Amino acid sequence: MKNIYQTKLAKIIDIKKEAEDIKLFTFKFVNKKDQTRLDFTPGQYFILSVLGFGEAPFAYSSSPEEKDYFQVCIQEKGTLTSGLFKLKKGDKVGIRGPYGNGWPKEIFSKRNLLLVGGGLGLFPLRPLIRSVVLAPQKFKKVQIFYGSRCPELLLFKKEYKLWQRYTDLCLTCDRRSRGWKGRVGVITTLFDKVKLVEDPVVLVCGPPIMYKFVIQKLKELKFKDKDVYLSLERRMYCGVGTCQHCVVGGKYVCKDGPVFSYKEIKEMPQAI
Amino acid sequence: MKPQQLKKLLVYLSKDYTIFGPEKVGDRLLIREIKDAKKFKLVNKKPFYSHKEFLIPSSQTLFNYDKNKLLKPRIKRKQVLIGIPVYDLKAFTLLHEVFEKDVYFQEIIRNIILIGHSPVPEETTFYEDYEEHILEHLRFDIFLEFKPKGEFRVFTGSEDGQRILEKVGIKDYEHVEYAGAVPEEGLAITEKIKQKLVKSSKNTKIWKELNKRCIVCGKCVISCPTCFCFNIDDEPAFEKNQGSRIRDWGVCFYEEFSEVAGGEKFLKTIGDRIYNWYDHKFVRIPNEYTLPGCVGCGRCIEVCPANIDLRKTFRDLKKLLKSKKL
Numbered sequence: 001m002k003n004i005y006q007t008k009l010a011k012i013i014d015i016k017k018e019a020e021d022i023k024l025f026t027f028k029f030v031n032k033k034d035q036t037r038l039d040f041t042p043g044q045y046f047i048l049s050v051l052g053f054g055e056a057p058f059a060y061s062s063s064p065e066e067k068d069y070f071q072v073c074i075q076e077k078g079t080l081t082s083g084l085f086k087l088k089k090g091d092k093v094g095i096r097g098p099y100g101n102g103w104p105k106e107i108f109s110k111r112n113l114l115l116v117g118g119g120l121g122l123f124p125l126r127p128l129i130r131s132v133v134l135a136p137q138k139f140k141k142v143q144i145f146y147g148s149r150c151p152e153l154l155l156f157k158k159e160y161k162l163w164q165r166y167t168d169l170c171l172t173c174d175r176r177s178r179g180w181k182g183r184v185g186v187i188t189t190l191f192d193k194v195k196l197v198e199d200p201v202v203l204v205c206g207p208p209i210m211y212k213f214v215i216q217k218l219k220e221l222k223f224k225d226k227d228v229y230l231s232l233e234r235r236m237y238c239g240v241g242t243c244q245h246c247v248v249g250g251k252y253v254c255k256d257g258p259v260f261s262y263k264e265i266k267e268m269p270q271a272i
Numbered sequence: 273m274k275p276q277q278l279k280k281l282l283v284y285l286s287k288d289y290t291i292f293g294p295e296k297v298g299d300r301l302l303i304r305e306i307k308d309a310k311k312f313k314l315v316n317k318k319p320f321y322s323h324k325e326f327l328i329p330s331s332q333t334l335f336n337y338d339k340n341k342l343l344k345p346r347i348k349r350k351q352v353l354i355g356i357p358v359y360d361l362k363a364f365t366l367l368h369e370v371f372e373k374d375v376y377f378q379e380i381i382r383n384i385i386l387i388g389h390s391p392v393p394e395e396t397t398f399y400e401d402y403e404e405h406i407l408e409h410l411r412f413d414i415f416l417e418f419k420p421k422g423e424f425r426v427f428t429g430s431e432d433g434q435r436i437l438e439k440v441g442i443k444d445y446e447h448v449e450y451a452g453a454v455p456e457e458g459l460a461i462t463e464k465i466k467q468k469l470v471k472s473s474k475n476t477k478i479w480k481e482l483n484k485r486c487i488v489c490g491k492c493v494i495s496c497p498t499c500f501c502f503n504i505d506d507e508p509a510f511e512k513n514q515g516s517r518i519r520d521w522g523v524c525f526y527e528e529f530s531e532v533a534g535g536e537k538f539l540k541t542i543g544d545r546i547y548n549w550y551d552h553k554f555v556r557i558p559n560e561y562t563l564p565g566c567v568g569c570g571r572c573i574e575v576c577p578a579n580i581d582l583r584k585t586f587r588d589l590k591k592l593l594k595s596k597k598l
Contacts, residue, residue, distance in 0.1 A: 003344060003375045005334050005504075005517075051337045052515055054506040056533070078533030092340045208536070235532050237504045242370060244501040244524060247548065248538065250556055269474055270538065 004240060007049050007094030008034045012087055013069060018155050021076045022120075023085065024061065028069045030092065039098075040064055041105050042127035043203075043231055043259045046097030047239050048072070053083030057099070057236045057254070061123050063130035073123045073155065099239040100258050103128055103203050104229060111227075112141040112197045116214055118187050118206025122146055122155050124231050124258075125205055129159075132166050143168040143197040147187030147206075151180040170194050188217045196221075203259075205231040211272040215262065228262035232271060275313075275422040277442055281414075282309035284440045285352045289385060292326060294319040294355040303355070314355060314389065316418055318569065322360045322497035323353045327367055327380060328521070334376065334504065335517040342517070347379040354387040358410070359567040361388040363497035365411045365453050369561045370500055376519075385432060389416040389424075408451040415448075454562045463554075463564045469589040470554040474547060478588050483543030485578045490523035492572035492580075498553070498565055501529075524549055550585070 014026035029035040040046075040060055049055040056078065062071035076085045084093070108131075117125045125144075132142050144167050148154045151173055163169050170190050172183040183193060187210060202223060204214055211230060218228055234246035234253040246253040249268025251260070265271045282291060291306040293314070300320040306312045335342040356364070364386065371377030388410070407415060413433035417425040426445040428434045437445050459467075473479070493499045501522035508515035522529065525545050530538040539545045557565030566582070573581045 001373070001375045001378060004373065006344075007342065009340055049506075049517075051340065051342075051513070051517075052506050052508045054517070055504060081533065094340075094342065233532055233536075234538060235530055237502065240373075242374075242500070243503070243522065244552065245503075245522065245529060247552070247556070250551065250559070270544070 004238075005096070007047075007096045009092050010034075010095045012089055012091050012093065015087075015089060018073060019153055022073065022155065023076075024071055024073045025084070026062075026069050026071045027093065027095070029095070035068065038064075038067075038070060041098075041102030042131060043102030043124050044098040044100055045124075045258060046072075046095055046099065047236075048080070048084070049094035049096075050080060050083040050087065051094070053080045055094075055237070056080040057239065059124035059127075059231070059258070060098070061126045063127045063134060065131055065134040073120075073126065075120055097239065100253075100255055103231075103259055104201070104261075107201050109138055109140070112200040113139065113143070114197055114200035114202045115142065115144045115146075116187065116202060116204040116206070117144070117146045118210040118214075119148055119153065120155075121204075121206030121210070121231075123205075125203065126156065128203070129163055129167065133162055136166050141168070141197045141200075142166065143170065143194075143200065145170050145172075145187055145190045145194075147172045147174065147190070147210075149174045150177055151182075168194075168197065186213070188213050191217050191221065200227075202228045203231075204228065208272055215272070218262075225263040225266060226261055229259055230262060230265060230272065231258045232260065233258070273416070273424040273426045273442055273444060275424075277440070278314060278416070278424065279310055279312070281436070281440050281442065282306065282312055282352075282354070285309070285385065285436065289350045289352040291352040291354060292323065293353070303353075306354070312354075314416070318357055318391075318571075319355055321495055321571070322363065322569070323356055324360075324363070324367075324497050324499075326351060326353055326384065327364055328371070328377065328500055328502075329380075330521045332376060332519045333516045334519050337506075337513075337515055337517065339513045344375075347376065348383065349380075350383045352385040352387065356386060356388040356412075357391045357569070358388060358406070358415075359391060359569045360497050361386065361410045361412050361415075362406075362564075362567040363569070365409070366498055366557070366561060366563050366565070366567075367500060368411050369453055369563065385414070385436070386412045387414045387416065388412045390418050406455075407448045409453055409455050411450065411453075414445075459558050459562050459564070463558055466554045466564075466586065467558050469586065469593060470550045473589055473592065476592055478585065478592070479543040479547045482546045482580060482585070483541055485580055486525070486542050486546055487578050488525050488527070488542060488545075489577060490525050491575040491577070493523045493525060493549075494521070495571040495575045497569060497571070498557075498567060524552070 009030040010027040241252040241255040295304040415427040553565035
């Protein structure tokens with residue numbers, strides 16, 4: 001019988017600082033077969049373990065097209081991340097997964113996409129953006145709304161030029177600040193300022209407070225519930241719907257999500 | 273089967289197995305190791321706690337680690353659990369389904385002999401539907417039905433059970449073929465009603481009232497034979513880079529149960545968490561496994577220091593339904 005808690009060893013091959021307490025880790029499985037067999041859908045997650053610090057779930061930040069490594073962008077926030085942030089290039093971690101359901105990949109090639117990311121909510125959207133950059137033929141039009149509190153907290157800045165070649169990237173910062181010449185206002189203001197891509201499926205990830213306002217805006221704009229997807233964050237241990245920590249409205253975020261359509265979310269009290 | 277034969281059976285088993293059964297400790301009936309099988313007497317009472325701890329240990333080592341190596345400990349303990357009332361067997365049958373793909377649970381259960389017995393009507397126990405035919409949907413090796421004069425009617429539910437009885441020379445048993453956990457007719461209508469009641473009561477005052485009374489001690493969860501939530505954490509050893517990855521029982525009533533890094537909690541009030549407990553037992557488990565998540569042992573009622581009574585909650589839910597507030 002397979003042990004679902006057995007992890008596979010992965011080596012840290014690169015660490016990049018993205019912000020004060022945010023780092024982009026690049027991993028490669030120690031066993032070659034584990035690396036070549038790695039396949040996931042953007043929006044799916046894996047469980048990362050640092051011995052002595054336990055385990056925690058993280059969304060992939062690289063795309064499935066990147067075959068030689070995988071990446072995850074992490075903010076130092078809890079027990080596990082405090083252990084991870086002490087590690088250096090060459091150190092090893094344990095990985096199990098992929099788990100859950102990612103963004104609805106069956107519509108990627110059929111519909112225009114509007115990605116709405118707030119703050120760290122860009123992490124699970126980045127694999128999709130990387131896919132668009134690496135395999136643009138698989139997608140129709142892609143528009144990105146990305147909002148941050150201040151310019152310093154905008155993530156993946158160095159990649160924007162590349163993203164802009166393949167997507168309509170629209171940035172906004174909540175507050176006016178020195179040196180920021182871009183748009184100012186919370187993310188929902190972009191819907192009034194920017195011409196929306198035609199009839200898109202909307203993929204949203206951000207803090208819970210953002211969901212309320214984005215959903216409100218999308219309703220005003222008469223978006224269909226089934227055309228809106230959100231990714232939820234919850235505490236998780238097992239990853240397979242047993243430990244109960246991630247339950248919301250009768251569903252398990254770990255195996256039924258983390259991505260849900262708004263149609264499903266509406267039936268799940270206290271989901272957002 | 274005569275009482276002497278039960279002694280003979282236990283003496284035989286004690287050669288290869290460690291036996292755990294109910295023993296009077298103070299005024300409580302607790303599960304203890306039966307060191308002298310000859311002296312053991314199976315009493316007609318419900319143990320204060322179930323044998324759950326033996327199937328899903330309250331603290332279980334998933335791995336011992338050394339640098340980057342994870343080593344899974346082998347579980348070889350051979351145990352006999354005796355004194356399991358039929359509702360606890362029902363709970364363990366559910367755990368079997370829940371942990372079907374869990375290598376740790378499967379290893380433990382492979383080396384355990386379960387000896388169940390018929391229930392005793394008690395004040396708090398609301399398990400009423402004990403009938404012979406339910407045995408085919410329960411996981412057990414040997415089942416003892418209490419008869420007058422300390423005698424038992426004996427059933428076997430596995431090949432292990434048959435083999436053991438044959439070895440001891442107990443011939444007057446009936447074999448029950450396990451027909452899967454779920455009866456053909458599916459979930460009982462009484463359970464379907466409970467499911468509906470809980471499901472439609474999310475926003476009623478019932479949970480707000482319980483919110484005021486519950487003191488979040490977690491005793492109901494610990495004593496419940498079906499509660500199986502867990503946490504997984506690492507416990508470093510004194511030696512550098514060594515330690516264990518441990519799976520502990522979780523308590524869904526605790527505030528941090530739904531807390532994510534950064535401090536956000538999703539089950540915010542005690543009422544939210546009590547509702548979640550009922551939702552798990554009466555809505556989600558029946559949905560996922562077509563089995564009731566509450567077996568009616570009544571332990572949660574007995575241990576609650578705030579006198580929260582599941583039976584009263586359901587009476588209140590029914591009243592709400594009648595008054596059309598549900």
